[in-house]
Amino acid sequence: MIWRTRNRTFDLTTRGVIMGVLNITPDSFSDGGRFLDPAVAVETGLQMVADGAEILDIGGESTRPGAVPVGTDEELRRILPVIRQLREASRVAISIDTMKASVAAAAVDAGAEIINDISGLRADPGMAGVAARTGAGLVLMHMRGTPRTMQIRPEYRDVTAEIAASLTAACDEAARAGVNSECIAVDPGIGFGKTMEHNLTLLRSLPRFQIHGRPVLLGVSRKSFLGRILGLTDPVARDVPTTAITAWARQHGVRIFRIHAVRDNVHALRMMEAILEPE
Numbered sequence: 001m002i003w004r005t006r007n008r009t010f011d012l013t014t015r016g017v018i019m020g021v022l023n024i025t026p027d028s029f030s031d032g033g034r035f036l037d038p039a040v041a042v043e044t045g046l047q048m049v050a051d052g053a054e055i056l057d058i059g060g061e062s063t064r065p066g067a068v069p070v071g072t073d074e075e076l077r078r079i080l081p082v083i084r085q086l087r088e089a090s091r092v093a094i095s096i097d098t099m100k101a102s103v104a105a106a107a108v109d110a111g112a113e114i115i116n117d118i119s120g121l122r123a124d125p126g127m128a129g130v131a132a133r134t135g136a137g138l139v140l141m142h143m144r145g146t147p148r149t150m151q152i153r154p155e156y157r158d159v160t161a162e163i164a165a166s167l168t169a170a171c172d173e174a175a176r177a178g179v180n181s182e183c184i185a186v187d188p189g190i191g192f193g194k195t196m197e198h199n200l201t202l203l204r205s206l207p208r209f210q211i212h213g214r215p216v217l218l219g220v221s222r223k224s225f226l227g228r229i230l231g232l233t234d235p236v237a238r239d240v241p242t243t244a245i246t247a248w249a250r251q252h253g254v255r256i257f258r259i260h261a262v263r264d265n266v267h268a269l270r271m272m273e274a275i276l277e278p279e
Contacts, residue, residue, distance in 0.1 A: 001255060003215050004182045005093055005137035006113035010054075012215050012255040014277045016269050019055040019095060019258045020048035021221060024078040025062045038081040042089065045082070049092045052266035055114065057258060058083055058107070059097035063118055063192075065151040065224075075103050080110050087111030095139070101126030108134045118143050118192065120170040128177035139185045139217055139256075140170040144193025154193045160205040163188050168211050185256060187217040196225040203245065206252040218249050219258035221265075236261075243268040251276065 001012040010017060022045050024035055035041035045056050060078035061070045075098065083094055087110065095114035096107035101124045104115045108130070114137035121127050121140065131138040142163045144154050156162050167186045175181055188202050188209050199220075209216050220226070221242045222235040232238050239261040246257050246265045250272045259265045 001213065001215055002182050003137060003185055003256075004135075004180060006108065006135045008093060008113070015273060016250055016255040016257060017054040018052055018262055018266050018269065019057050019217070019256055020045065020051075020053035020262050021059075021258055021260050022048070022056055022082070023059045023062070024082055025060060035082075036078070038085060041082045042085045045086050045092075046090060048262045049090055051263035053092065053259075053262045055093040055095050055256075056086060057095040057097050057114075057116055058086075058112070059116075060103070061098065063097075063147040065147065065191075067147040069146075069148070072100055072102055075100065076106055079103070079107060083107055083110040083112055093137075095137070099123035099127075101130045104136070105130045105134070108136050113137060114139065117141065118187075118189070120166065120189075121173055128174045128179055131174065131183065132178035132180075135180070135183065137183050137185065138174060138179055139187055140167060140174065141187035141192065141217075141219075142166050142170075142189035147192075151193065154195055154198065156198065159194065159198045159201050160208050163202065164208050164211065167209060171212055171214065181212060181214070184212075185215045185217050186211055187219060187258075190218065190220050191223045191225060196228055199223075199225045203248070206249055206254055210253055215255040216253060217256035217258060218245075218254045220245050220249075221258060221260045239264060247272045 003010040060075040094112040095116045096112040097116040099119045116139040118141045222238045226238040226241045246268045
């Protein structure tokens with residue numbers, strides 16, 4: 001299983017990768033406000049690389065439930081210094097977490113090589129064109145509604161089938177726009193317009209999302225449904241159950257893991273791979 005980005009190729013046939021989360025925002029649910037200083041953000045990103053992250057996902061707009069959108073200029077002001085400094089300091093793959101085509105294009109120019117579009121191409125009709133033109137890797141995620149509205153009574157008749165169909169349509173749209181199919185990864189969007197029961201159903205159904213043979217990215221790190229199940233109000237306390245899901249998901253076909261606590265999840269991933277793929 002190959003995943004191509006603008007500057008490299010990941011062979012995910014037997015080995016998954018950790019994508020470290022680095023939010024340059026004042027209001028993200030777990031780390032909002034911690035990394036507004038570019039120097040602190042870069043230092044944290046480099047520590048994630050030292051801990052085993054092979055991708056850093058940089059975001060300048062919170063996508064937590066109820067989040068208010070920010071303007072393009074402010075999003076760029078937050079993310080570009082961090083991307084540029086990380087690109088100078090490290091060879092790590094950099095992903096830009098944005099729904100705006102103009103932000104994605106500027107981030108790629110600054111050194112990013114992956115576009116992580118949580119809207120699955122619905123928010124900005126120009127996004128697929130940016131991915132095609134730049135050759136960036138493209139993550140297509142499912143989200144019902146927008147971050148501001150997504151948790152208002154989310155309903156599905158068959159959550160797995162509907163999300164698989166939506167992701168298939170997004171992959172086909174990207175291909176029509178000229179995106180190389182080997183550049184695409186898909187994300188079922190745990191927590192984005194889903195109830196706790198929906199999230200658990202999706203985790204039980206992970207093999208259904210290997211659409212067109214593309215790698216699956218999973219983002220469950222520190223999410224609120226873990227807290228509801230286990231009675232954990234502190235997002236950082238949810239790192240242990242996150243590692244449990246990393247091991248489970250790797251066993252069920254996931255290859256890319258979007259994570260806050262990098263080192264523990266690298267260990268969980270490599271341990272599961274040692275069991276699944278004996279040398």
